Amino acid sequence: MKHNLLTITLIGILLFGSLVAGIYSLASSDSFDAEAMEVANQLYSTGSYAEAGQVYEQLLSQGMANSSLYYNLGNAYYAQGDLGRAILNYQRASRLNPRDPQIRENLALARTQSVNEAAVASSNPIQSLADFSSSWFTLNETALLTLGLWFLLGFLFIAFRRIQPGKMRSFTQYGLILTALIFLMMGISLGTRLYTEQIRPEAVIIADQVTINSSPGDEFTTDFSLSSGAEVEVLDVQGSWAHLALPNDILDGWIPLSTMETVSQMGSFDKTIF
Numbered sequence: 001m002k003h004n005l006l007t008i009t010l011i012g013i014l015l016f017g018s019l020v021a022g023i024y025s026l027a028s029s030d031s032f033d034a035e036a037m038e039v040a041n042q043l044y045s046t047g048s049y050a051e052a053g054q055v056y057e058q059l060l061s062q063g064m065a066n067s068s069l070y071y072n073l074g075n076a077y078y079a080q081g082d083l084g085r086a087i088l089n090y091q092r093a094s095r096l097n098p099r100d101p102q103i104r105e106n107l108a109l110a111r112t113q114s115v116n117e118a119a120v121a122s123s124n125p126i127q128s129l130a131d132f133s134s135s136w137f138t139l140n141e142t143a144l145l146t147l148g149l150w151f152l153l154g155f156l157f158i159a160f161r162r163i164q165p166g167k168m169r170s171f172t173q174y175g176l177i178l179t180a181l182i183f184l185m186m187g188i189s190l191g192t193r194l195y196t197e198q199i200r201p202e203a204v205i206i207a208d209q210v211t212i213n214s215s216p217g218d219e220f221t222t223d224f225s226l227s228s229g230a231e232v233e234v235l236d237v238q239g240s241w242a243h244l245a246l247p248n249d250i251l252d253g254w255i256p257l258s259t260m261e262t263v264s265q266m267g268s269f270d271k272t273i274f
Contacts, residue, residue, distance in 0.1 A: 033059060037069070044072065049079040067097035071106070078110055084206035084228035086110045091204065091231075091263045098135055114229035129185060130192035139197070142190050149183040196233075203244065203262045205230040205255075212253030216241035222253060234262060 040055035053076035059069055074089035090107035097103060133142055156176040163169045196202065205226050213220040216238045226232070235252065236243040242260060245252040 033062070033064060040072065044076055044079075049076045052076045053080070065096075067093040067100060067103065070096065071100075071103055074106065074110075078106070082206075082228065083110055083114050084204055084230075085261075087114065087229045087231065088204040088206065088261055088263065091202070095134075095263065096138060098138060110229065115227050130189045130196070133186070133189040134193060139190075139193055142186065142193065146183065146186045146190050149179060149186055153179050153183055197264060200233040200235060200245075201262045201264055203232050203234050203242075203260045205232065205260050207259035210255045210259040212244075212251070212255060213241075214253060216243075216254045220254070224251060224253065226255075232260070234260075 036055055036059055040052045040059070043049075043052035043055065053073060056069060056073040056076060059065075060073070070089045070093035074086045074093060077083075077089060078086035087107065087110045090103060090110060093100070093103045094107060137145065153176070156172055156179055160169065160172045160176055163172055205228055207228060209225055209227050211221050212224040212226065214222050230246075232244040232246055234242050235245055237257065240257050241254045242257050243252065243254050244260070
């Protein structure tokens with residue numbers, strides 16, 4: 001019995017060490033030009049929103065990015081009436097800090113002022129699960145939690161096999177079942193988010209208005225258009241044209257790449273990544 005308890009304890013220690021190592025490796029170590037940030041904040045507070053936005057953009061171009069910087073940049077664009085870039089940067093801030101109430105509130109406010117009907121709630125239960133997890137956890141946190149649940153599942157299984165029949169064994173069995181269910185949900189959520197990130201990346205329309213074409217090319221115009229702030233998904237890219245879809249695939253078509261930006265900042269588009 002002592003040998004069994006020692007084995008279980010060692011597995012628990014290894015599990016804890018793995019989680020701590022994972023958290024440490026995923027921890028952000030962003031460094032900021034505090035002086036430039038302060039200058040930008042002062043410009044914003046005095047109503048110089050365009051100038052503040054330029055400084056925030058410069059900081060981003062230097063690789064200095066965190067949720068606060070994206071949030072401030074979103075505020076600068078919102079104050080200028082640029083809903084597209086405001087929603088874009090609020091989305092980027094939310095990706096890095098999904099539990100921040102101010103980011104949530106400002107993103108929701110900007111969305112209510114967008115005239116588009118692009119933000120349609122998904123009726124797919126799997127996508128809904130992914131959306132729920134993204135409202136509380138970053139992608140890295142979701143991956144880490146899924147990994148932790150996997151180790152915990154293994155730990156509980158070994159404990160269940162080694163513990164003698166009794167109340168403790170029954171308690172371990174319930175814990176094993178509950179952990180397996182949570183692990184399944186988190187695994188599905190992680191897989192869906194990774195699929196969306198790589199196959200159907202989210203993007204935001206930044207042009208004042210863009211016509212949706214039936215095929216790549218200016219000669220294939222349709223009667224449908226989207227305004228600044230519309231949130232879409234990118235299906236494919238051909239040259240300078242992007243094939244996009246609205247949530248739930250209620251509408252799809254082609255628009256110039258220059259009229260939108262992806263939330264994940266993938267950089268230059270390459271058809272091979274989709």
